[in-house]
Amino acid sequence: MNNRQSLVDYNLVTAHFIAALTFLVVALTAGFLYSLQFLGHYPLSGIEFFSPGRVRMVHTNAIAYGWLLNGLIAGMYWVIPRMSGYTVLSKTLSWLIFWVLQILVLATAVGILGGYAQGIEWGETPIFVDPFIVLGLALLAINLIPPILKASKDAPLYVSLWYFTGASIWVILVYIMGNYLPQFFVPGAAGAAIAGNFIHDLVALLVTPVGWGLMYFFVPTIIKKPIWSHSLSLIGFWGLAFFYPMQGMHHFMWSPVPMHVQYSAVVATVAIEVVVTSVLANFIMTLRGSGNYLINNYPIRWMYTGMIFYWVTCFQCAIQVTLTVQKLIHFTDWVVGHAHLVMFGVFSFWLIGIITELWPRLTGKEWYSQSLHGWAYWLVTLGLTIMFIDLAIAGVMQGFTWWGLNPFIDSIRFSVPFWFVRTLSGLMIIAGILCLVYNLYMTVRAENAYEARPVIA
Amino acid sequence: MKSAMKERFIFVFLVAGIGFFITGFIFQMLGPLFFLRNIPMKSVEELVQEDVDAEFYQLAEDYPDEFQKAFGEPTAAAYAAALRLGRDIYIKEACWHCHSQYVRPIANEPVRYGAVSVASEYQNELEMPVLFGTRRVGPDLIRESMVHSNDWHVAHFYDPPSVQPGSVMPSYKWFYDENGRPNKKGLAITAYVQWLGSWHRR
Numbered sequence: 001m002n003n004r005q006s007l008v009d010y011n012l013v014t015a016h017f018i019a020a021l022t023f024l025v026v027a028l029t030a031g032f033l034y035s036l037q038f039l040g041h042y043p044l045s046g047i048e049f050f051s052p053g054r055v056r057m058v059h060t061n062a063i064a065y066g067w068l069l070n071g072l073i074a075g076m077y078w079v080i081p082r083m084s085g086y087t088v089l090s091k092t093l094s095w096l097i098f099w100v101l102q103i104l105v106l107a108t109a110v111g112i113l114g115g116y117a118q119g120i121e122w123g124e125t126p127i128f129v130d131p132f133i134v135l136g137l138a139l140l141a142i143n144l145i146p147p148i149l150k151a152s153k154d155a156p157l158y159v160s161l162w163y164f165t166g167a168s169i170w171v172i173l174v175y176i177m178g179n180y181l182p183q184f185f186v187p188g189a190a191g192a193a194i195a196g197n198f199i200h201d202l203v204a205l206l207v208t209p210v211g212w213g214l215m216y217f218f219v220p221t222i223i224k225k226p227i228w229s230h231s232l233s234l235i236g237f238w239g240l241a242f243f244y245p246m247q248g249m250h251h252f253m254w255s256p257v258p259m260h261v262q263y264s265a266v267v268a269t270v271a272i273e274v275v276v277t278s279v280l281a282n283f284i285m286t287l288r289g290s291g292n293y294l295i296n297n298y299p300i301r302w303m304y305t306g307m308i309f310y311w312v313t314c315f316q317c318a319i320q321v322t323l324t325v326q327k328l329i330h331f332t333d334w335v336v337g338h339a340h341l342v343m344f345g346v347f348s349f350w351l352i353g354i355i356t357e358l359w360p361r362l363t364g365k366e367w368y369s370q371s372l373h374g375w376a377y378w379l380v381t382l383g384l385t386i387m388f389i390d391l392a393i394a395g396v397m398q399g400f401t402w403w404g405l406n407p408f409i410d411s412i413r414f415s416v417p418f419w420f421v422r423t424l425s426g427l428m429i430i431a432g433i434l435c436l437v438y439n440l441y442m443t444v445r446a447e448n449a450y451e452a453r454p455v456i457a
Numbered sequence: 458m459k460s461a462m463k464e465r466f467i468f469v470f471l472v473a474g475i476g477f478f479i480t481g482f483i484f485q486m487l488g489p490l491f492f493l494r495n496i497p498m499k500s501v502e503e504l505v506q507e508d509v510d511a512e513f514y515q516l517a518e519d520y521p522d523e524f525q526k527a528f529g530e531p532t533a534a535a536y537a538a539a540l541r542l543g544r545d546i547y548i549k550e551a552c553w554h555c556h557s558q559y560v561r562p563i564a565n566e567p568v569r570y571g572a573v574s575v576a577s578e579y580q581n582e583l584e585m586p587v588l589f590g591t592r593r594v595g596p597d598l599i600r601e602s603m604v605h606s607n608d609w610h611v612a613h614f615y616d617p618p619s620v621q622p623g624s625v626m627p628s629y630k631w632f633y634d635e636n637g638r639p640n641k642k643g644l645a646i647t648a649y650v651q652w653l654g655s656w657h658r659r
Contacts, residue, residue: 038594038625040618048631053551119548119586149466156464162473165466169474177482182586186490187498188579191587193489197481199591205478234463241473245481252589254561256576258492264484327563331593403564408596409623 007081012094014362016074017355019102021437023066024348026109028430030059035426038419049113057112057124063343064122064202065133066105071351072210073101073140076164078358079217080144083158084151089143097143100136104129120195122202123179130179137175141168159233163213166241170205174198189256196257197248203342204244211347212236212279215303218354219286222300223293228285232278239275243268250317253326266321273318280311298373302353305381309345313338328403333415334395337388344429345384352380352436359440368442376436383428390425394418499581501537509536512651515607516644523634527641536648543649544583546642550629557590558599558653571600572657595626602655610647611639 036042037052044050077094081087088094104125111117111126118124125133145168148161157165178198182191220227227233249257249265283304287293293300316338320329329335360367367373394415401411462468509531517524517531528535547553559574560566567573578599579587605613609620615633617626632643639647 037627040625042627046628046630051550051629052627053554054549056554057551115549117549117551119553119588121554121591124551145466152466156461157466157469161466162464162469165469166474169470170478173475173478177486181486184585187581187585188493188496188587189576190486190490190493191585192579192589194486195587195589197485238463238473241477242480245478246485249485251591254563255559255589256574256579257489258576261485261488261492327561330561331557331591335591399564402566402569402593405565405569408569409621412594412625413623 007085007087008078009091009094010362012091012098013074013077013358015098016070016077017358017362019098020067020070020074020351021355021440023062023070023105024433025437027059027062027067028426028433030055030062032423032426032430034059035419035423039416039423048115054113054115054117057117058109060122061108061112061124062105063348064207065101065108065125068207068343068347068351070101070105071354072207072214072347073097075214075351075354076144076210079160079214080147080164083161083217084147085154086147086150089146093139093143097136097139100132100139104133104136118179118183120178120182121199123175123195123198125179127179127183130175134172134175137172141172144168158216159227159230159237160213160216162237163209163216166237167206167209167213170201170209174201174205178202189258192252192255193249193257193261196251197245199251200248201245204240204247207343207347208244209240211350212240214354215283215307215350218299218357219283219303222297222357223287223290225286225290228282228288232282236275236279236282239272239278243272243275247272247321250321253321253323253330262323266323269321270318273314276311276314280307283307298377299353299357301377302349302356305377306346306349306353309341309349309384313341313346316341328399329395330399331402332395332398333391333418334399337391337395340384340391341388345388349380352376355440356436359443363444365443365446368439368446372435372439376432376439379428379432379435381432383425383432386428387422387425390418390421394422493576493580496577496580501540501582502533504581504583505533505536505540507656509533510602510648510651510655512603512607512655513539513648516648519607520611520639520644523638523640524644527644539645539648540583540652542641542645543647543652544588546646547588547649548586552598553588553590555590555592555594555626556596556598557593558588558597559590560597560599566597570597571654574599578656595624598650598653600654600657602651602653603658607647607651610650611643614639614643614646 033042033044034052034056042052077088107129108125111129112124116126116128118127144164148157148165151157151161177194178201182195186194216227216233246268247265249261250269253262287304294304295301319325320334320338356373397414397418398411401414402408513536514531524531528539560570560572562573613620614629615637616628617624632639632646634640
């Protein structure tokens, strides 16, 4: 076990986490600023560079590429060498990828603010940044695949590595498909089919598989029990791999895209709910008998809360994707709430759990404060829950004012109280994250340094 | 060992990683492309050959000096240039994140906005990338042509609540010169918004 530990470049993992948290704070700030526009109090009004529409795109892109991608990569750098027993291809390449990623995320933010955004949702990365991102993702795959390949020669791979294998190629294919085809080759409704799939696949084929791969590693190692069922993890992986690439069209229901393509997306989306439930059942059964971890162990608490949110969001997805429900809630804040539950409630919770688990081991220091963990958890969890419920109700209300042929401005007027609550709940999330960041910072600075790194897994 | 094939790198990589992605790609993405293959693709030049909107001539009359400086005479070529620039502004200011561009055949939308959208309306250069949008903070815009006057749009982009009380749309003061008259950007985005759905009036 000791030499497995030496396979991991601790500084690299730490650097990715620090970059991730920096972009998380940027994204939260951008989201808070943007939400003020809805209350008529945008502080930077009239400044072209900080126009609310552009700040909105920085908010989403900083979350996807700055926070989640950085954090997930850090997780893979920790997990893959440990699981496979081999280092990643090259330390130099790892650091090159690290700096390339940070520069590209910065270039994306500055490019969007400067007015070079691309007209593709989640793909607003300026056109001149796209080729470098594809190159960076290819380098990442080249860096991460060799240890998996070597381990595969020794023995069958553990489930985490299936997910990482899939994701390493999916992310490249998805990125090229989404950023190039609708932009240069496929117009109109057929282009919308591709753009819709890109919106979906960025979450489904990048964030989700890497996230689950990390969960399949961290949960059993923390609670020191094997995963409950190997068969269920097989079903979960192959179900995800098969159904997820077939459902992106559900972002454009009732649109001019041919109807039978829309129907097939509905079927695939409802089907994935069955798969998701099997994965959740596997993790719940793994935890059975170790429920005290939810109370005593903050990483496990973050991770399982994220999993519950994952099930909620997928259940919501199976319902809202139907053509009937789409009539009411499409185009409304309901979907915005759903997106926050996915990108923040699920994957950000998992990443925070992973950071909370690894930070003392990466820095070799004891936690500065346990109570700050509690504050961070409850502020973020309550803030997000309030935001989700608030936006869901707002969405239904907006849908009814449109359907009922009220003057359009009614949907704005009636939404303002909901948007006010949304901003407050966002502030709770920001406060929670600041508790976490402060705790991480003070832990590094702590005098009671903890020289020996504990040897686990 | 053979039973564990599905837990080997090469099987996961080829079947799940590449195979399933391509399956999804064929059904979900090449499918629509195939079914819509008979709709001709139009360039902006072909679009403006059909008609130059009356609003575009009106813009040239309302703001003669600014229009002359930005686009010269209100010709078809100038209209094409204005539409292209307007579409680019629509993208980079993220208009499409708060305004959709399709009318659904449900929820009274044909009553509110007008004719239901069909695929052929989108088979042109200005809808590449497609600007369907996924959120309506503000109303749908695909039937916006002539719903409001040029003057309304020029006042609205400058300060939305001044013409639409309660609006949460940001102001776009950089669409205007120092005298508060629309510059090239302001004229272009107005021309573009007035173009959206103009084919339905003819």
